[in-house]
Amino acid sequence: MKIPVLEIFGPTFQGEGAVIGQKTMFVRTAGCDYQCSWCDSKFTWDGSQKENIRMMTAEDIFASLDALAKDNYSHVTISGGNPLLLKNLSDFVEKAKSKNIRLAVETQGTMYQDWLQMIDDVTISPKPPSSGMVTDYGKLEHIFAKLDESGTSYNLKVVIFDDADFEYAADLHRKYRDVAFYLQVGNPYLDGESVDNHTEKLLSRYEDLVDRTMNDKRMNEVRVLPQLHTLLWSNKQGV
Amino acid sequence: MKIPVLEIFGPTFQGEGAVIGQKTMFVRTAGCDYQCSWCDSKFTWDGSQKENIRMMTAEDIFASLDALAKDNYSHVTISGGNPLLLKNLSDFVEKAKSKNIRLAVETQGTMYQDWLQMIDDVTISPKPPSSGMVTDYGKLEHIFAKLDESGTSYNLKVVIFDDADFEYAADLHRKYRDVAFYLQVGNPYLDGESVDNHTEKLLSRYEDLVDRTMNDKRMNEVRVLPQLHTLLWSNKQGV
Numbered sequence: 001m002k003i004p005v006l007e008i009f010g011p012t013f014q015g016e017g018a019v020i021g022q023k024t025m026f027v028r029t030a031g032c033d034y035q036c037s038w039c040d041s042k043f044t045w046d047g048s049q050k051e052n053i054r055m056m057t058a059e060d061i062f063a064s065l066d067a068l069a070k071d072n073y074s075h076v077t078i079s080g081g082n083p084l085l086l087k088n089l090s091d092f093v094e095k096a097k098s099k100n101i102r103l104a105v106e107t108q109g110t111m112y113q114d115w116l117q118m119i120d121d122v123t124i125s126p127k128p129p130s131s132g133m134v135t136d137y138g139k140l141e142h143i144f145a146k147l148d149e150s151g152t153s154y155n156l157k158v159v160i161f162d163d164a165d166f167e168y169a170a171d172l173h174r175k176y177r178d179v180a181f182y183l184q185v186g187n188p189y190l191d192g193e194s195v196d197n198h199t200e201k202l203l204s205r206y207e208d209l210v211d212r213t214m215n216d217k218r219m220n221e222v223r224v225l226p227q228l229h230t231l232l233w234s235n236k237q238g239v
Numbered sequence: 240m241k242i243p244v245l246e247i248f249g250p251t252f253q254g255e256g257a258v259i260g261q262k263t264m265f266v267r268t269a270g271c272d273y274q275c276s277w278c279d280s281k282f283t284w285d286g287s288q289k290e291n292i293r294m295m296t297a298e299d300i301f302a303s304l305d306a307l308a309k310d311n312y313s314h315v316t317i318s319g320g321n322p323l324l325l326k327n328l329s330d331f332v333e334k335a336k337s338k339n340i341r342l343a344v345e346t347q348g349t350m351y352q353d354w355l356q357m358i359d360d361v362t363i364s365p366k367p368p369s370s371g372m373v374t375d376y377g378k379l380e381h382i383f384a385k386l387d388e389s390g391t392s393y394n395l396k397v398v399i400f401d402d403a404d405f406e407y408a409a410d411l412h413r414k415y416r417d418v419a420f421y422l423q424v425g426n427p428y429l430d431g432e433s434v435d436n437h438t439e440k441l442l443s444r445y446e447d448l449v450d451r452t453m454n455d456k457r458m459n460e461v462r463v464l465p466q467l468h469t470l471l472w473s474n475k476q477g478v
Contacts, residue, residue, distance in 0.1 A: 010453075011453040011454075011459075012449075012453060013449055013452070013453070013462075013463055019462070020259060020260075020462070020464065021259075021421070021462035021463050021464040022461075022462045023452055023453060023458060023459055023460070023461055023462070023463065071456050072453075072454070072455075072456050072459065073459055074459040074460055075459070075460070102460075182260070199438065199439075199442065200438075203438065203470060203471060206467075206471070207471050210251075210252055210471070213252070213262055214249075214250040214251060214252070214262060214311075215250075215311070216311075217310050217311050219262060220250075220262055220311065220312055220313040220314070221262070221313055221314070221341075222261075222262055223252075223258070223259070223260035223261045223262070224252055224260050224262065225259065225260040225467075226467070228445075228464075228465070231442060231470070232442060232445070232446050232449070
């Protein structure tokens with residue numbers, strides 16, 4: 001039961017979303033059913049790092065994690081691509097739970113697998129119009145129903161690049177009022193590992209998103225966050 | 240039943256801790272039983288803004304909040320000083336709950352009041368050695384016991400300036416293993432509203448704290464965060 005893995009790295013910290021700041025390891029799976037225009041991990045689906053994909057068992061993955069950080073982690077983030085493409089991730093998830101490791105997953109909300117019920121920190125991040133993708137609300141609600149049924153907690157996160165994205169987020173938040181809701185400022189500066197004045201540019205965009213959120217009565221319950229890893233390390237891969 | 244208030248402002252966002260990013264209003268009470276060397280709100284206890292203290296009822300406070308942001312908030316952060324000095328805050332807390340407003344409080348863990356059980360987001364932030372204050376673990380555990388007894392959830396946060404602070408945090412985390420634990424990078428640059436290259440200096444300190452946490456097996460479960468408001472706005476008061 002092998003799964004396609006593109007990167008395993010850490011220990012580092014989760015720079016965004018509901019568990020922002022959490023010390024964690026990352027396991028990045030290959031393959032995605034989306035092709036977002038501004039994807040910051042295009043190498044997971046555009047074929048550019050195809051030769052780096054390793055087919056790994058749960059044991060292989062833990063061997064890699066332990067080689068990097070034996071005894072120095074208790075939280076693993078499964079990222080993609082879209083990890084929900086992989087039914088076979090159940091082996092890894094079960095093994096992690098048996099080791100008392102907390103797990104986080106982020107997915108766009110297009111696919112469901114039963115192992116999602118074992119994930120501690122589930123982030124569903126539907127993609128706004130600027131991505132070029134179109135949300136299938138039927139699929140999204142199927143996932144919510146499955147998670148609700150099993151008492152699995154989850155949150156919604158939307159990345160914001162422009163006005164249309166903000167309106168999309170407001171609409172999504174209105175529809176699913178009881179789900180914890182995160183706004184994240186988009187990073188449009190993806191040209192290279194290091195971008196001139198990247199931190200300054202991102203903080204300026206973050207401030208705009210903060211201002212907009214503070215002035216919008218539809219957004220009273222939300223949390224609005226930057227990507228901390230990008231503030232520290234720009235677009236560097238593997239940190 | 241009036242309480243001493245120094246600032247009411249918002250809507251803005253919570254820049255730190257467990258509810259980082261949350262859209263919120265701030266109510267800052269006057270008075271503290273601590274005098275931390277690096278306190279970023281010394282004006283709440285050093286007498287320098289004594290003439291700005293307003294004695295306010297719960298109704299007065301809501302009138303101020305609504306004047307600033309009618310219908311544009313559903314979360315209020317009670318900050319200080321140490322709000323736990325104020326038994327009479329119960330009026331405000333009850334009124335807020337009757338309005339379905341979520342409440343957050345941060346306190347150093349020296350005092351308890353029954354209204355703390357009605358707070359949604361309780362942060363206990365004992366002060367490390369660099370503050371010049373000494374933790375009374377008996378008082379801290381009394382508060383934990385009261386909160387546990389009533390099923391109130393809470394988290395621990397420690398601000399880190401130096402090695403001794405980090406060791407203090409590691410010890411605290413070891414003692415109270417089941418309590419969600421946050422490390423926050425200290426801001427030693429408090430000289431004036433705006434500090435030269437403040438963001439850069441703070442991010443560099445944050446990166447150091449991240450590195451140290453990533454390399455320390457005692458810290459596998461923790462979350463490590465900066466103060467986002469300071470990254471955006473330096474030391475400006477009232478934002």
